[in-house]
Amino acid sequence: MSDAAPLSHLRILDLSRVLAGPWCSQLLADLGAEVIKVERPGSGDETRAWGPPYLKDAEGRDTSEAAYYLAINRNKESVTIDLAHPEGQKIVRDLAMKCDVVLENYKVGGLKKYGLDYESLAKLNPHLIYCSITGFGQNGPWADRPGYDFIIQGIGGLMSVTGEADGCPGGGPQKVGVALVDILTGLYAANAIQAALIEREKSGLGQHIDVSLLDTQVASLANLALNYLCSGVSPRRMGNAHPNIAPYQVLASSDGHFIVAVGNDGQFRRFCEVLDLPGMADDERFASNAARVRNRAALDAAIEARAKTQTKQHWLERLEAADVPCGPINKLEEVFAEPQLAAREMVVTMPHPTAGEVKLVGNPIKLARTPVAYRSPPPLLGQQTEDVLRTIGGLTDEQIEKLRDAGVI
Secondary structure (H helix, E strand, C coil): CCCCCCCCCCEEEECCCCCHHHHHHHHHHHCCCEEEEEECCCCCCHHHHCCCCEEECCCCCEEEEEHHHHCCCCCEEEEECCCCCHHHHHHHHHHHCCCCEEEECCCCCCCHHHCCCHHHHHHHCCCCEEEEEECCCCCCCCCCCCCCHHHHHHHCCHHHHCCECCCCCCECCCCCCCCHHHHHHHHHHHHHHHHHHHHHHHHCCCEEEEEEHHHHHHHCCHHHHHHHHHHCCCCCCCCCCCCCCCCEEEEECCCCEEEEECCCHHHHHHHHHHCCCCCHHHCCCCCCHHHHHHCHHHHHHHHHHHHCCCCHHHHHHHHHHCCCCEEECCCHHHHCCCHHHHHCCCEEEEEECCCEEEEEECCCCCCCCCCCCCCCCCCCCCCCHHHHHHHCCCCCHHHHHHHHHCCCC
16 A cells, blocks of 8 residues: 555646645645745745734744745745846746646736746646646736736626625625635646646646636636526525525524525425424425525525524524534634544644744545645745755755855845
């Protein structure tokens, strides 16, 4: 039984920054790939400064490491290189020749002036997989626009279906509470990279991967997109309700809120029994999911009134016992206190050079024979520059010193 990580044979040159690209490369790194993160000398990835909060040392003082940066950069090596300097460009080209994948999220054409675009590098290394992440893709009338998660959530329709309905308290468009478009784009990019690597085993050739935030956002609308394409009617904001299922929503109890997710008629019948709503499951207005969706207002009025008569724990215990899908709405302090998260090892503690240790969120992928590995914490800025340039770049100590004196690294 081999314990080798699935992607331990791969080396990735990561020129990306902020979230979508680093999310992609952290996933690949967790699966064993060697990831060389190229950063700007002096400042590095923008997220290093996106605090507070910052990681604290043993005395409770802030370190230089922002929590945002720590979330997406473990298992990587940080190398600082000035891409605007010809010598820096040469170093990156040389590194790319010794890598399987280059990942970048510059504006369309932004790396061409450095000779680091796909066409330039593919001439030198035709086996190279080159993944570009942009806001709007490599072509089309918007290709030159910069892309930001928040803006894409608006343009791509996500905010039109997120938030309370117009006219309700708090009504109006809302963004998702985490930069979901960036995260999903990183996941799509990681899938695309692995697909291209598998195809390379057959053809022997690399290729250019074009992944955009807008494409990802629209693809991720899933059933809502098809609701529109099939009906011609744009879905509207419904708060916590579901456009195709009822009851599938948040209910207010006497002391807080809880979630019910009734997915079929059998669950609805048991739901009615728990809430002591006799006859509701047989009422023709509610007997089927389609009927419940059509008569949502009457359904909500009945179940909301009943839910307020008991505590949320009262309802959760009884609904769980009746095998009706339900759950609490946890704050993060409650999330990370859940025993299920501990059993799944979803918080990992790693040694850290300035803080002593750092807690990170674990990888959700559970591979039985070749599990993900947590080899190193998110690196300090430029922490591995000399080692990478020496061992992979083939530079001597004297050459490295000259590059440092010139401000190239």
